[in-house]
Amino acid sequence: MAAESRHLRELPELKSMNLLASTSFGRLVFSQHALPAIRLVNHIVDDGAVIIRTQLAATVLAPTGTVVTYEADAIDPHTHLGWSVIITGLAEWVTDARDVVRYERVLRPWGIGDQDQVIRIRPHLIAGFELAEHASN
Amino acid sequence: MAAESRHLRELPELKSMNLLASTSFGRLVFSQHALPAIRLVNHIVDDGAVIIRTQLAATVLAPTGTVVTYEADAIDPHTHLGWSVIITGLAEWVTDARDVVRYERVLRPWGIGDQDQVIRIRPHLIAGFELAEHASN
Numbered sequence: 286m287a288a289e290s291r292h293l294r295e296l297p298e299l300k301s302m303n304l305l306a307s308t309s310f311g312r313l314v315f316s317q318h319a320l321p322a323i324r325l326v327n328h329i330v331d332d333g334a335v336i337i338r339t340q341l342a343a344t345v346l347a348p349t350g351t352v353v354t355y356e357a358d359a360i361d362p363h364t365h366l367g368w369s370v371i372i373t374g375l376a377e378w379v380t381d382a383r384d385v386v387r388y389e390r391v392l393r394p395w396g397i398g399d400q401d402q403v404i405r406i407r408p409h410l411i412a413g414f415e416l417a418e419h420a421s422n
Numbered sequence: 423m424a425a426e427s428r429h430l431r432e433l434p435e436l437k438s439m440n441l442l443a444s445t446s447f448g449r450l451v452f453s454q455h456a457l458p459a460i461r462l463v464n465h466i467v468d469d470g471a472v473i474i475r476t477q478l479a480a481t482v483l484a485p486t487g488t489v490v491t492y493e494a495d496a497i498d499p500h501t502h503l504g505w506s507v508i509i510t511g512l513a514e515w516v517t518d519a520r521d522v523v524r525y526e527r528v529l530r531p532w533g534i535g536d537q538d539q540v541i542r543i544r545p546h547l548i549a550g551f552e553l554a555e556h557a558s559n
Binding site: 310316321327353369395 | 430445446447449451452453457458459460462464489490491493495496497499502506508510532553
């Protein structure tokens with residue numbers, strides 16, 4: 286019978302960004318009232334940056350930008366095999382009107398309501414890992 | 423043809439904790455070096471508290487406990503329908519030797535290595551929501 290072992294390996298940055306771009310939602314991680322906070326949002330990856338829409342912009346983002354973390358993953362709920370990508374970087378409001386229109390066309394806000402803003406997160410740190418299973422005899 | 427609308431609704435605390443207990447992994451959200459951080463971990467819910475194992479204990483937790491946030495969800499990657507539960511509370515090392523042994527028996531650390539500690543997070547805030555679809559004619 287084959288013995289199975291699980292192997293956690295780090296992924297290169299490019300591979301990590303490609304995985305992030307392959308999925309359409311993730312989790313914005315930020316500080317709110319000095320407490321760690323997390324919120325599900327939809328995203329796209331455009332020109333190396335993560336673009337999201339959130340109603341949190343006004344409370345989360347300073348006018349000069351705020352460092353946030355963003356995570357997306359695809360994990361099998363039973364085996365736990367899969368990948369997770371975590372980026373950290375400066376989040377800023379997207380202010381260019383053409384960009385806003387373009388992003389709003391492809392990005393649906395997670396909840397209901399139209400009070401959302403488009404946010405661009407430029408990755409400064411990119412960390413990805415994969416949990417895979419190897420069979421050995 | 424039926425028009426479909428998506429409905430985001432808040433879940434009661436008890437329902438939220440039951441959903442959290444129904445899944446076996448989630449995301450620990452904390453501050454590290456003054457930056458927002460997130461890490462996948464396995465969990466169980468025991469006596470109303472979330473129990474995790476992590477190698478981060480020494481860097482994340484102050485001796486008197488640290489406020490962290492914990493999130494788990496089950497979201498369909500295509501429709502985005504599903505639920506998310508977010509708790510915030512004080513995280514403390516589990517020090518009772520019998521508890522540690524009991525928890526280590528049922529909780530597998532996410533990665534490789536045995537440098538992990540067992541952590542108990544007592545929920546102070548519990549927020550759960552469900553994104554569901556309603557069809558109407």
